[in-house]
Amino acid sequence: MSDSLLPTGGPDPYDGWDLEGMLSGANVWLPDGMRPVAGTLSALRAAPTRVELAGEASARAAFRQVMRANGTGSGRPGRGAVDGHTLILPAQGAGDGSRGVARPRHSHRRPPRRGRWQPKALAGAALGVAAVAIVGGVALAGGFSAAGGHPGQPAHSASAAGSATASGHSGSNGLDGTASKAPTAHPSSSHSNEQQSGDGTDSPAALCRQYLAFFTHGSQPDPAAESGTKRQLSELAGGSRHIVSYCVHLQQPWALTPKGPESDLDGPGPFSSGDSQGGPGPGGPQDSPGNDQSSDGHSGNGPGLGGGAGNGRSGNNSGSGNQNQQ
Amino acid sequence: MVGDDFDGVLADAQAGDDDQFAVLWRDANPALIRYLRVLAPENAEDIAAETWVHVVRGLPRFIGDEAAWRAWLFTTARRRLIDQVRLRKRHPAEPLEDVSAADMPRSPDAAQTALDNIATESAIALLSQLPAPQAEVILLRVVAGLDTDAVAELLDKTPGNVRVMAHRGLKKLEDLLGRAGVTSRAGVTL
Numbered sequence: 001m002s003d004s005l006l007p008t009g010g011p012d013p014y015d016g017w018d019l020e021g022m023l024s025g026a027n028v029w030l031p032d033g034m035r036p037v038a039g040t041l042s043a044l045r046a047a048p049t050r051v052e053l054a055g056e057a058s059a060r061a062a063f064r065q066v067m068r069a070n071g072t073g074s075g076r077p078g079r080g081a082v083d084g085h086t087l088i089l090p091a092q093g094a095g096d097g098s099r100g101v102a103r104p105r106h107s108h109r110r111p112p113r114r115g116r117w118q119p120k121a122l123a124g125a126a127l128g129v130a131a132v133a134i135v136g137g138v139a140l141a142g143g144f145s146a147a148g149g150h151p152g153q154p155a156h157s158a159s160a161a162g163s164a165t166a167s168g169h170s171g172s173n174g175l176d177g178t179a180s181k182a183p184t185a186h187p188s189s190s191h192s193n194e195q196q197s198g199d200g201t202d203s204p205a206a207l208c209r210q211y212l213a214f215f216t217h218g219s220q221p222d223p224a225a226e227s228g229t230k231r232q233l234s235e236l237a238g239g240s241r242h243i244v245s246y247c248v249h250l251q252q253p254w255a256l257t258p259k260g261p262e263s264d265l266d267g268p269g270p271f272s273s274g275d276s277q278g279g280p281g282p283g284g285p286q287d288s289p290g291n292d293q294s295s296d297g298h299s300g301n302g303p304g305l306g307g308g309a310g311n312g313r314s315g316n317n318s319g320s321g322n323q324n325q326q
Numbered sequence: 327m328v329g330d331d332f333d334g335v336l337a338d339a340q341a342g343d344d345d346q347f348a349v350l351w352r353d354a355n356p357a358l359i360r361y362l363r364v365l366a367p368e369n370a371e372d373i374a375a376e377t378w379v380h381v382v383r384g385l386p387r388f389i390g391d392e393a394a395w396r397a398w399l400f401t402t403a404r405r406r407l408i409d410q411v412r413l414r415k416r417h418p419a420e421p422l423e424d425v426s427a428a429d430m431p432r433s434p435d436a437a438q439t440a441l442d443n444i445a446t447e448s449a450i451a452l453l454s455q456l457p458a459p460q461a462e463v464i465l466l467r468v469v470a471g472l473d474t475d476a477v478a479e480l481l482d483k484t485p486g487n488v489r490v491m492a493h494r495g496l497k498k499l500e501d502l503l504g505r506a507g508v509t510s511r512a513g514v515t516l
Contacts, residue, residue: 019493020474023467035494035502041468050357055371059378060344066382067342118384148396 207233208247327471328353332392340386353377354399357469360446361400364453364461366407373410377403388512397476400466404480455502460495463488 021028022038030038057149119121210229239248328335338346358377362370363390380402381462388398459481466477477484 012492019489019496022496023492033500033504034412034496036508037443037499038502040449040452040499041464043445044360044453044465044468046446048352051354052359053352055355055375058353058375059355061346062346062375062379063347063351063382066379066383067344070386099389103434112502271343316368 098206204233204246204250207236208243208250211243211247328392332395336388336395340388341379341474347382350395354469357471358399358403359466360450360469361462362403362407362466363459363460365452367454369410373403373406376406392466393472393476396470397472397480400472401480420485440461452499452502456498460491460498464495464499469493 018028018030020026022030022041023036025042068230125160211233230243233246234240234242235244331349335346335349339350355374355378358374359370360374366373377399381399384398388395390398453464456464459511463477466472466480467474472480474485474488478488479489483491
């Protein structure tokens, strides 16, 4: 008779209670046939062998490493685990019993928030606008020698920097850009007065030139004239905030002359004070002590003039970079 | 089982005390190794080590008693085991056919293991002959110390299904032992 046949007669020896008892190791009654099985299960529960405990040192080392990397707790080794390869650091907050709160180095890093007007972003935007305005001012100051050649407008001999530019493009612009005065970026009061006292109706280009000359040099030879210019330009541009963009847009053909207006400047540029904000541009000096305050390690691509406009992301640089206009 | 001290041991281990972690490790690793040696005899130690790394990473966030701890440990081990099986299917290992048995490396641990606990080795070898689902249920009940509900949850089965598989596994085990001449069923002539 094969032992694979079910026992005939009597209750099934594997009722639920016996099964649970045998699996849980309880001392229950078992039929003879199941006693070797119970012995086998008991052998599975036997004390650990040396091999099964051989990896404790490795497990401890992995534990310390992972816990240290997690920053949770101190990953401090126990008394029996000190070896020559383990640097034991003091537990943070061990004195007051509090657990160290060091954060993981890489986990739970928040993604950069977007769409929030943070102070750094605002400062960067302001710097960017100022840089664009000043670049535009320099461009206009350099290119306005021909600006006076707008139809119906006299050419101004005292224009800042664009005499050579204007003369080189007189044909294409249909202007008589024969400026005789040496190029200078400094507006003179006579220049302003001349414009104001022309035919009584200043052109937008002339107004822009006056405004940007004031803006560029920061001088106020005639505050009344300046305020009048501002007022007129504000009306033309649709608001005082749009004056710069209005003037830049108005004079764009001159600003895009092949010979850059900056190259004709002989005076100190608007960034020559050395305390200008913004790190060096990509082409700027490498040794300037740009102090990039961004925490994520972006290099300081500030709106430096010499290297071109920096990218707008890094407008929060506050380093004092040298400008290569000096 | 760690027993009544489990909460304190766990708290200290979560705070980074590797002595207390070693208490947990010494308590659970033999069971883990035995479980894995039945289901993945080729790389049981590797899977166990990988399991512990995962467990340690999640240890600070673990909340629960000792039963939950063991359930979590074996759930993690089972997932690592499944990953290993998938990996082996994608990248099957080259058989060492050209290496003779005499040239195979001999670890002193193999002999030591046999000397240490022949009965345990025999039991593991015996369970390895069971169908894997039945062996796994028995191992989780006996070696891991989980109750039927925990095993059912771990295996995503019903408790009744777990009992049936355990029952069948034990009967199969009895049959194997009987064939080996270890014992004879009462009332049955071999």
